[in-house]
Structure formats: C-alpha cells, structure tokens
Amino acid sequence: MMTLGDAPVRVALLGCGVVGSQVARILLEQADDLRARVGRPLELVGIGVRRTTDRPGIDPALFTTDVPSLVAREDVDLVIELIGGINPARELLLAAIQGGKSVVTANKALLAQHGAEIYDAAAAADVDVYYEAAVAGAIPIIRPLRESLVGDAVTAVKGIVNGTTNYILDQMHTHKVSFSDALADAQRLGYAEADPTADIEGHDAAAKAAILASLAFHTRVTLDDVACEGISSVTADDVRAAESLRCVIKLLAQCSVSPDGTVAVGVHPTMVPLEHPLAGIRGAYNAVFIESVNAGRLMFMGPGAGGSPTASAVLGDVVTAARNRVRGVAGHGESAYSTPGITDPSSVVSAYYVAMTVRDEPGVLSRVADAMARRGVSIAAVRQEQTSGGSGARLGITTHRAPDGNVRAVVDELLGGGDVLGDVRVLRVEGA
Amino acid sequence: MMTLGDAPVRVALLGCGVVGSQVARILLEQADDLRARVGRPLELVGIGVRRTTDRPGIDPALFTTDVPSLVAREDVDLVIELIGGINPARELLLAAIQGGKSVVTANKALLAQHGAEIYDAAAAADVDVYYEAAVAGAIPIIRPLRESLVGDAVTAVKGIVNGTTNYILDQMHTHKVSFSDALADAQRLGYAEADPTADIEGHDAAAKAAILASLAFHTRVTLDDVACEGISSVTADDVRAAESLRCVIKLLAQCSVSPDGTVAVGVHPTMVPLEHPLAGIRGAYNAVFIESVNAGRLMFMGPGAGGSPTASAVLGDVVTAARNRVRGVAGHGESAYSTPGITDPSSVVSAYYVAMTVRDEPGVLSRVADAMARRGVSIAAVRQEQTSGGSGARLGITTHRAPDGNVRAVVDELLGGGDVLGDVRVLRVEGA
Structure with missing residues (x-):
C-alpha cells in the first residue's frame, strides 16, 4: 500500500439511497472533524448511481452512472459500497481491491456468500475491508x-x-x-x-x-x-x-x-x-x-437500521481505513485459521416448547411422555387444557436441552400414532 | 518501530494479582489460539511482582521483584501494567514506552491524571498504548x-x-x-x-x-x-x-x-x-x-470487574498491539485535537429532585414555587406529605432541566428563609 504524503484521502461512494445519502451528508457537513481525526482531509470525489438525480446539498457534478470507471479512477483511495445485493457489488468491490483501494461495505448478503473471496483478495492486495454496518446497523459489533x-x-x-x-x-x-x-x-x-x-x-x-x-x-x-x-x-x-x-x-x-x-x-x-x-x-x-x-x-x-445510524457505522470504518492509509498500512485482516466444521442440524442442542392438540382420553399424556423419554428428551414442564371446541386437549410441553433430531423424531412418532389430532408446534426456548 | 521477522512477540507482565494471574493463565492456556490470531507466538518472558510467591501453573523462574530491569530488557516487545496506582506505574510505563515497547494497562487512575504525558510519549516513540480494561472491565467501550x-x-x-x-x-x-x-x-x-x-x-x-x-x-x-x-x-x-x-x-x-x-x-x-x-x-x-x-x-x-473479565479486555489489547508489532506499525494514537473546555459546574444543566421538610402552613408552597420561578427553575411535579412526627410537611419537587447553580441558589435562599425546617436533599434526575 502506498502512503499519501499530505494529499487528501479520496473517497468514491457507490449508491446514494437511504444510507448513501447520509454518508455523503456527513462527509460534507463534518469535514473539519473528520480531517482532524484522520490527519488528512476526506475528499468525496464521486458518487456512483443508477440514475443521476438532484440531491439537495450535494454538488451534481459528483454523480456518475459509469460506476466501473469511478471505481477504476487512479486517484481514488477508498471505495464505500452501499449498492447492496450480489451483482454488480461483487465485481465492483473486487475491482476496487485489485486496484489497491481499501473498501467499506454494508453488504451482508455479499459477505455471507462471497466473504472469503473478498477477504482473500484484500489480503493479497494489502488493503482493508471493513463492514461494521453489515450487522446490526449502528451497533459496534x-x-x-x-x-x-x-x-x-x-x-x-x-x-x-x-x-x-x-x-x-x-x-x-x-x-x-x-x-x-x-x-x-x-x-x-x-x-x-x-x-x-x-x-x-x-x-x-x-x-x-x-x-x-x-x-x-x-x-x-x-x-x-x-x-x-x-x-x-x-x-x-x-x-x-x-x-x-x-x-x-x-x-x-x-x-x-x-x-x-x-x-x-x-x-x-x-x-x-x-x-x-x-x-x-x-x-x-x-x-x-x-x-x-x-x-x-x-x-x-x-x-439496527436507518440512514443516519448505518451511516455512522460506515463513517467509523471510513475513518479507520483512511487512518491506515495515511500510515501506509492495512489493518489486520480476517482471522479464519480455525476449521471446526458446522454442527449437523439434527445434533443442534436446545430447549424446546412442543405443543399439540391430542385426544382427550386417559393414557395419552403417558404415551407422549414415554415417546419423549425413549428418545432422551427430558420434560421440564407440562400444561394441558381443554380446547375451546371440546373435541380434544391442547398439550404444551417444555423440554430440557435435547438434540433437535430427537425432538423431531418424537414429533414424527406422535404424528404417526393415533393420539395427536394435529396442530403440532415446535419452538426453541432460550435459557434464562 | 521495528518489525520482528518470525520471532515471538515477547511480553512482560507487571503485577500478578486478581487480574494479572488470569492474564498469565490465558497467555499460557490459550497460547495456540493466540499464536494463530497474532501470526506469531506470544511469549511471556517475565512477571514483575512485589514479593515472589508460588502461583500454581506458572513457572517460578518467570517471577522477578526487579521490575525496572524487566521493563528495560532489550528482548521485551510489550509490557502489560496491572500494578495500579500512580507510582511506580507511571515511571515503569514511561520507561517501557521510551524503550520502544508497546504497553497495555488497566490503570484508570494513572490515565485520568497523567494520560496526556503517556499518550504523548507513545506518539513520540511510535508505540501503542491500549487500555480497554481501564473502564468497565470486559465491556468493549x-x-x-x-x-x-x-x-x-x-x-x-x-x-x-x-x-x-x-x-x-x-x-x-x-x-x-x-x-x-x-x-x-x-x-x-x-x-x-x-x-x-x-x-x-x-x-x-x-x-x-x-x-x-x-x-x-x-x-x-x-x-x-x-x-x-x-x-x-x-x-x-x-x-x-x-x-x-x-x-x-x-x-x-x-x-x-x-x-x-x-x-x-x-x-x-x-x-x-x-x-x-x-x-x-x-x-x-x-x-x-x-x-x-x-x-x-x-x-x-x-x-465490570473480576479477574477473568478484566483479563479478557487486557488480552484483546495485547493481541491488537502484538498484531501491530508484527506489521511493524503502531495503531492510530489518541485523538485530542479538540479544546471545548470544561463547563462551569454551576452551569451544568440537569433535571433535579429537591426534597425538604417545611413548615406545614398556608403559603409555604407558594413561596417555594416563587423562589424557583425567580431563578428560572421550572417545576415538573410536586408531592407534599405530612411528616411522621407531624411537626412539618415533606415537600418533594421534580424540576425540569435547569442550571445546577440556579437550583443551588434556590436551596440557599430557602434555607435562609423561615419556611424550611431542614433536611434538604438535591438529586439529579436522568431523562427517560
């Protein structure tokens, strides 16, 4: 990564919707504070949009619909991607990274599907990828x-x-x-x-x-x-x-x-x-x-959302990436050294709430409890009430922690027997 | 700052009490994960203590009571200060910084009194000062x-x-x-x-x-x-x-x-x-x-406290400082460009709760309300009750936001008059 001397850090913004327009506003309105915090001015050099329209307070000359050319500009140091979705966001971010620009994005869908490709490209190019705004809006997480x-x-x-x-x-x-x-x-x-x-x-x-x-x-x-x-x-x-x-x-x-x-x-x-x-x-x-x-x-x-809160998270990343650029370094990249593997869905352990309408007869509760016990599903609490129609009873069972597959197997077994009249509902229960 | 090649990042720990002993434990127990996250091993090379005693699980050879020599060791990259108090923590931290070592501290008293001196020394030496554990324990703030x-x-x-x-x-x-x-x-x-x-x-x-x-x-x-x-x-x-x-x-x-x-x-x-x-x-x-x-x-x-939670915050800083050291850079230092000045205490604005025991006579409430109005203190709510002794009434007033000095002046005026029998209490009230 090259250092910048005393030149401003030049920023290209892709997208000018609910969040993008707030990012542009803050970059312009809080320019003095941002300059003091970065140590150089943050200069907004272009805004890539699908259709150019007037945005109050923003110089119309900044807008361009030729987004790939904006990303490719030699004088751009940092690209903020707020287009969302997979394409063309993916190609644009990769082009920015390969062109030596640091990137800030709020694009959770892209990172959840193509994160590895983007982080690897950033590591190879020695630039930053920051994405605080991708999860939980303004909350630093x-x-x-x-x-x-x-x-x-x-x-x-x-x-x-x-x-x-x-x-x-x-x-x-x-x-x-x-x-x-x-x-x-x-x-x-x-x-x-x-x-x-x-x-x-x-x-x-x-x-x-x-x-x-x-x-x-x-x-x-x-x-x-x-x-x-x-x-x-x-x-x-x-x-x-x-x-x-x-x-x-x-x-x-x-x-x-x-x-x-x-x-x-x-x-x-x-x-x-x-x-x-x-x-x-x-x-x-x-x-x-x-x-x-x-x-x-x-x-x-x-x-968790909204233009200004999300813009706050974006700007925090922009200042951090710009500070790194001023010092001529990238921040530490993603740490992905561990390969624990993903738990098989049937093995995921949780407490559950299982509710079902059953025949209102002696022995039903005993058979339901027995089906659970045979699968190792331990009952924490039971509640049984007459249904309003009177044709059956509504049984609500809270279980202790058990594998999801065992709970599903109990439900399947009960549905196959004659006691359950229908309307089976399974919900997870979080510990206190 | 010098880069390290493939050498470990060498850590000196000052203090081995409630927090320090947990930091040592995590450095030793989680060494593999920490190495993977830093990109180099984190090696604990010495622990400075007032008196050497046995700590289970820690090599006795690590302990030294000659703390200044530990801090001065040429092969130490990073100093963790968990002694607390102003002296000798201040001299030790400054010596570490001037010796080119990054420092991590939980010492709120020191930073609140001598922060500027320490941050300036770190900026001059191009090393890191991190102190996440100094405020609110494990909470990243x-x-x-x-x-x-x-x-x-x-x-x-x-x-x-x-x-x-x-x-x-x-x-x-x-x-x-x-x-x-x-x-x-x-x-x-x-x-x-x-x-x-x-x-x-x-x-x-x-x-x-x-x-x-x-x-x-x-x-x-x-x-x-x-x-x-x-x-x-x-x-x-x-x-x-x-x-x-x-x-x-x-x-x-x-x-x-x-x-x-x-x-x-x-x-x-x-x-x-x-x-x-x-x-x-x-x-x-x-x-x-x-x-x-x-x-x-x-x-x-x-x-907000406790050995393990505070140690978690310390270790987060240690990994960050070590990552910087591996890359041969210091992180961005304190941003202190702004000089807004401190609000005069009498001008600090808050809502208040003011309670006092007053004479149980006609006209008292009117005079109290008048004293407040003349000072621009607006009343939000009033509650008056007989005192249990029966010799007076307890008056509790919640105000809208007003300058502290005005509220104090009202209280002084009331105490100087004949209506207030004593027991005046003033508490701030936070907005909902």
Missing part, C-alpha cells in the same frame, strides 16, 4: 468481535439483528394481532418492504449470522451453513403460549459451539424468558448478546 | 469510542462504571437496607474493599469519566475536571423517594456537550427512570450508554 474479544474464547453469539421482524413480533405481543396484520402495519409505517421475504423468512438475519459466526469462531461460515426459519409461521397462539411461560418470541440469529466442538449456526423464532436481556429489546432496535469463557456475558444494543 | 464512533459526533456518555456502588445501591433498593448495612454486606461478600473510599466517594468512577470524556470529545479531560459526588450520603429516604417517582438511584459517570459547547463531566448519584436501559443494570454489572448525532442511542453492558 464487528470491531468488538474482531479486536476487543480477540484474546478471549467466544462460546455463543445470540442476536436480534433484524428490526423488521422484531417490530412485527413486538406488535403481535403488545397488541395481540395476527402475523399478517402486524406485517401490514409494518409495511404501512415503512418498517417492512413491499416484498418482505428477505426479512420475514429470516434470510437477512441468516446472512448476519454467517458473518457473526465467522468472526466469533475465527472460521469461515457462509449463508449455506445457516439453518434458517422465519417468522411467517408464528401465530397468535404461539404468542399466547410464550406469555404463559413468561417469555416473548424473538427471531434470534444464533451461533454457538456444540458439545462436539463444531459450530451451530441458525436463525429461529425463539421463546426468550422475560428476565433475559434480549427480551427487553423493543420495536426496531437490535441487540447482540455474547457469551465468552473469560469476559462472561456481554450485550450491545442500539438502532 | 474504549475501542468503540476510539474507532467505531469516530465518524460520528458523540453528544453524551452515561455509565454505570463502578460495580461496588451499583451493588450497594441495588441492595438498598431491593432489601430496603441503609447505606451502611449495604456497604457492610458488600464488604463481607468481597464486592467492596476494606477501605471503600475510592469506590463509594466516586473517585474510581470519576477517573473513568475523565477517560470516557477524553475519547468521546477528542480532547483531554483529567480527574481534576470531574465534578465528583459519591453515594455515602444516599439514604433510605432517597431510595423511597426514587421509587415513588418510578426511578432507581444509580451512580452515573456522565459527560455531555453543554449548550455553550463546553463539556460537562461529573459523577453523581442520579434518579434513573425505570424505563431507561441503565435502570435495569443490576448487582456488580456495568453498562455504558452513548448518545450520538447519527448513531442515536447505544448501550453496552457486561461484567
């Missing part, structure tokens, strides 16, 4: 995992990392509305997109889980490694059941070390006890809870 | 402020940064015990020292407030700049009053930008509304709440 906890052994990371689903679940708990009503409300208020699939089916959270797991365990986890279950199947009954257990349902992106040393990574709607710090994270806020051998339990919370 | 939020404009930092006082206040709320009983309990359980002055009078929190303010506002704040009020004067009456206002009393280390652009820094027992995230921080846990222009409101929580 990448840097704490990459640096603050690098002398510790992280055992689990559990995050509420998608504001849309947290808002919807929060509404379902607070106002006792159905999933579809809560989704429609979130769309009306701008918390959910017109096509909400990536959020509600957990894909966005899964990409973030892959990134968090890679950092926490010094390995490489991709989107394909992440077991993913969204919230579209969560019902008002689930919400009522959670509340009767003094829990709230949260969509948790989790990664943890399994008993065999492999790493379990998944996104699941999960019953979280009210005493757990994650239970209190409301609305569109995000939070990440970390367990490690020496530090113990840590939690970070803050705004 | 220094690095988020130094790096993650460096592209943002922080407006306030509010922290529960002393576990001893948080434990005592928590006991006073939970068990309705007096301050002295809660302190005795904390001492019996090892949460408070035999001489608890530094904790309960707020000096420890004040040192941390100075460090946080320096980082948050890119300036230099020392212990002398911090207004400091401890918790030894907090009474069971205060606790009851707080609860009647749906608040808990917390010792907050605060720094914020005042309306005139200066920086207010102080440690005060403060009524915190139950809805505020800081209200839920229990026992010996710590938390730091940050407000910034772009990121909004963030909070970090975790164990």
Whole structure:
C-alpha cells in the first residue's frame, strides 16, 4: 500500500439511497472533524448511481452512472459500497481491491456468500475491508468481535439483528394481532418492504449470522451453513403460549459451539424468558448478546437500521481505513485459521416448547411422555387444557436441552400414532 | 518501530494479582489460539511482582521483584501494567514506552491524571498504548469510542462504571437496607474493599469519566475536571423517594456537550427512570450508554470487574498491539485535537429532585414555587406529605432541566428563609 504524503484521502461512494445519502451528508457537513481525526482531509470525489438525480446539498457534478470507471479512477483511495445485493457489488468491490483501494461495505448478503473471496483478495492486495454496518446497523459489533474479544474464547453469539421482524413480533405481543396484520402495519409505517421475504423468512438475519459466526469462531461460515426459519409461521397462539411461560418470541440469529466442538449456526423464532436481556429489546432496535469463557456475558444494543445510524457505522470504518492509509498500512485482516466444521442440524442442542392438540382420553399424556423419554428428551414442564371446541386437549410441553433430531423424531412418532389430532408446534426456548 | 521477522512477540507482565494471574493463565492456556490470531507466538518472558510467591501453573523462574530491569530488557516487545496506582506505574510505563515497547494497562487512575504525558510519549516513540480494561472491565467501550464512533459526533456518555456502588445501591433498593448495612454486606461478600473510599466517594468512577470524556470529545479531560459526588450520603429516604417517582438511584459517570459547547463531566448519584436501559443494570454489572448525532442511542453492558473479565479486555489489547508489532506499525494514537473546555459546574444543566421538610402552613408552597420561578427553575411535579412526627410537611419537587447553580441558589435562599425546617436533599434526575 502506498502512503499519501499530505494529499487528501479520496473517497468514491457507490449508491446514494437511504444510507448513501447520509454518508455523503456527513462527509460534507463534518469535514473539519473528520480531517482532524484522520490527519488528512476526506475528499468525496464521486458518487456512483443508477440514475443521476438532484440531491439537495450535494454538488451534481459528483454523480456518475459509469460506476466501473469511478471505481477504476487512479486517484481514488477508498471505495464505500452501499449498492447492496450480489451483482454488480461483487465485481465492483473486487475491482476496487485489485486496484489497491481499501473498501467499506454494508453488504451482508455479499459477505455471507462471497466473504472469503473478498477477504482473500484484500489480503493479497494489502488493503482493508471493513463492514461494521453489515450487522446490526449502528451497533459496534464487528470491531468488538474482531479486536476487543480477540484474546478471549467466544462460546455463543445470540442476536436480534433484524428490526423488521422484531417490530412485527413486538406488535403481535403488545397488541395481540395476527402475523399478517402486524406485517401490514409494518409495511404501512415503512418498517417492512413491499416484498418482505428477505426479512420475514429470516434470510437477512441468516446472512448476519454467517458473518457473526465467522468472526466469533475465527472460521469461515457462509449463508449455506445457516439453518434458517422465519417468522411467517408464528401465530397468535404461539404468542399466547410464550406469555404463559413468561417469555416473548424473538427471531434470534444464533451461533454457538456444540458439545462436539463444531459450530451451530441458525436463525429461529425463539421463546426468550422475560428476565433475559434480549427480551427487553423493543420495536426496531437490535441487540447482540455474547457469551465468552473469560469476559462472561456481554450485550450491545442500539438502532439496527436507518440512514443516519448505518451511516455512522460506515463513517467509523471510513475513518479507520483512511487512518491506515495515511500510515501506509492495512489493518489486520480476517482471522479464519480455525476449521471446526458446522454442527449437523439434527445434533443442534436446545430447549424446546412442543405443543399439540391430542385426544382427550386417559393414557395419552403417558404415551407422549414415554415417546419423549425413549428418545432422551427430558420434560421440564407440562400444561394441558381443554380446547375451546371440546373435541380434544391442547398439550404444551417444555423440554430440557435435547438434540433437535430427537425432538423431531418424537414429533414424527406422535404424528404417526393415533393420539395427536394435529396442530403440532415446535419452538426453541432460550435459557434464562 | 521495528518489525520482528518470525520471532515471538515477547511480553512482560507487571503485577500478578486478581487480574494479572488470569492474564498469565490465558497467555499460557490459550497460547495456540493466540499464536494463530497474532501470526506469531506470544511469549511471556517475565512477571514483575512485589514479593515472589508460588502461583500454581506458572513457572517460578518467570517471577522477578526487579521490575525496572524487566521493563528495560532489550528482548521485551510489550509490557502489560496491572500494578495500579500512580507510582511506580507511571515511571515503569514511561520507561517501557521510551524503550520502544508497546504497553497495555488497566490503570484508570494513572490515565485520568497523567494520560496526556503517556499518550504523548507513545506518539513520540511510535508505540501503542491500549487500555480497554481501564473502564468497565470486559465491556468493549474504549475501542468503540476510539474507532467505531469516530465518524460520528458523540453528544453524551452515561455509565454505570463502578460495580461496588451499583451493588450497594441495588441492595438498598431491593432489601430496603441503609447505606451502611449495604456497604457492610458488600464488604463481607468481597464486592467492596476494606477501605471503600475510592469506590463509594466516586473517585474510581470519576477517573473513568475523565477517560470516557477524553475519547468521546477528542480532547483531554483529567480527574481534576470531574465534578465528583459519591453515594455515602444516599439514604433510605432517597431510595423511597426514587421509587415513588418510578426511578432507581444509580451512580452515573456522565459527560455531555453543554449548550455553550463546553463539556460537562461529573459523577453523581442520579434518579434513573425505570424505563431507561441503565435502570435495569443490576448487582456488580456495568453498562455504558452513548448518545450520538447519527448513531442515536447505544448501550453496552457486561461484567465490570473480576479477574477473568478484566483479563479478557487486557488480552484483546495485547493481541491488537502484538498484531501491530508484527506489521511493524503502531495503531492510530489518541485523538485530542479538540479544546471545548470544561463547563462551569454551576452551569451544568440537569433535571433535579429537591426534597425538604417545611413548615406545614398556608403559603409555604407558594413561596417555594416563587423562589424557583425567580431563578428560572421550572417545576415538573410536586408531592407534599405530612411528616411522621407531624411537626412539618415533606415537600418533594421534580424540576425540569435547569442550571445546577440556579437550583443551588434556590436551596440557599430557602434555607435562609423561615419556611424550611431542614433536611434538604438535591438529586439529579436522568431523562427517560
């Protein structure tokens, strides 16, 4: 990497939407502070966009639709990628890196699928790749995992990392509305997109889980490694059941070390006890809870999305990358020396809540309990109630920690017998 | 700074108490992981102690009481200072820095009083000074402020940064015990020292407030700049009053930008509304709440003390400093370009709770309200009750935000008149 003498650090911004426009604003409005913190001016030399339009306060001459040429400019030191998606973001970032530019990105989907390629290219070119804004918006979580906890052994990371689903679940708990009503409300208020699939089916959270797991365990986890279950199947009954257990349902992106040393990574709607710090994270806020051998339990919370908060995280990375460039070095790259492997989904251990409608007859509970005992699934609590129709009983069982495959096998066996009338529901339960 | 080739990074540890012994343990037990993360082995070459004694698992040959010679050793790359206090820690750290060694310290008292001298020496010698463990134990807070939020404009930092006082206040709320009983309990359980002055009078929190303010506002704040009020004067009456206002009393280390652009820094027992995230921080846990222009409101929580958690923070710094050394560079030093000045204590703005015993006669409340109005102190809520003795009334007033000096002047005026019978209490109230 070349040093810069007294020249400014020249920045190209790709994308000028909700986040990009805030990044441009801060680069222009806080130029004096940023210069003092970097030791050189940060000069915004171009903004790559799909269509040039007027943005108040930004010199129209900065905009270009020829994004590859902007990235290829010899005088650009640092590229901020806020286009999102895989293509053309991937080609543009790789071109920037191969051209000796450091890059800052908020693109979780790209990093979760092509992170290794990008980190390897950056290591080969001796430039920085920073991506604090890719997970949990403004909350510093990448840097704490990459640096603050690098002398510790992280055992689990559990995050509420998608504001849309947290808002919807929060509404379902607070106002006792159905999933579809809560989704429609979130769309009306701008918390959910017109096509909400990536959020509600957990894909966005899964990409973030892959990134968090890679950092926490010094390995490489991709989107394909992440077991993913969204919230579209969560019902008002689930919400009522959670509340009767003094829990709230949260969509948790989790990664943890399994008993065999492999790493379990998944996104699941999960019953979280009210005493757990994650239970209190409301609305569109995000939070990440970390367990490690020496530090113990840590939690970070803050705004998980939005233009200004995400821009704050981007700018933190921009200043860090620019400081490195001024000193003529790249920061320490990704640490991926470890190859623990991914836990087989059926071996992932959790406590579960299993609810089902059963025939209201003597002996049913005994047979259900026996089926669990034979698979090594230990019962923590049972609750049985008449169904409102009166044709059966609703049985709700909380289990101690057991492998997912064993719990599924119990459910399959019960569904194959004559006692279960249907409506079987399985949800994970987080420890207190 | 010199690069190291393939040689190990050689570490000298000063102090082997509660934290130091855990740092030594992790350096030895997790040597393989640490080597993989640094890219070179981390070799513990010596441990400076006051008296050599046996520590299980540590080679006795590592111990030395000749600490200055250990620091001066040519083959030492990195010095970890866990002695605490001003002397001889200051001389040892300066000698290490001047000898070209990077340093990691948890010494808040030293940094709050002599930080500028140490940072300047490190900049001159092109070595690192890292001190994540100096504030809030295992919670990553220094690095988020130094790096993650460096592209943002922080407006306030509010922290529960002393576990001893948080434990005592928590006991006073939970068990309705007096301050002295809660302190005795904390001492019996090892949460408070035999001489608890530094904790309960707020000096420890004040040192941390100075460090946080320096980082948050890119300036230099020392212990002398911090207004400091401890918790030894907090009474069971205060606790009851707080609860009647749906608040808990917390010792907050605060720094914020005042309306005139200066920086207010102080440690005060403060009524915190139950809805505020800081209200839920229990026992010996710590938390730091940050407000910034772009990121909004963030909070970090975790164990604020203890051998292993503090050692985790130290090791994160050790790995970062060692990585820099391997690459032959120092990290970016302290950013202290800004000189906003310290807010005059009488101009610090806060909401207040003012309680006093007054004569139970017509006209008293009117005169108290008038005294406040004449000083521009606006009343948010009033509560008046008969005292149990019956000789007067207890008046509790919550104010809107007003300058400290104005509130004090009101109290002085009331004490000089004939209406107040005594027992005046003034506490800050945090916004929801």
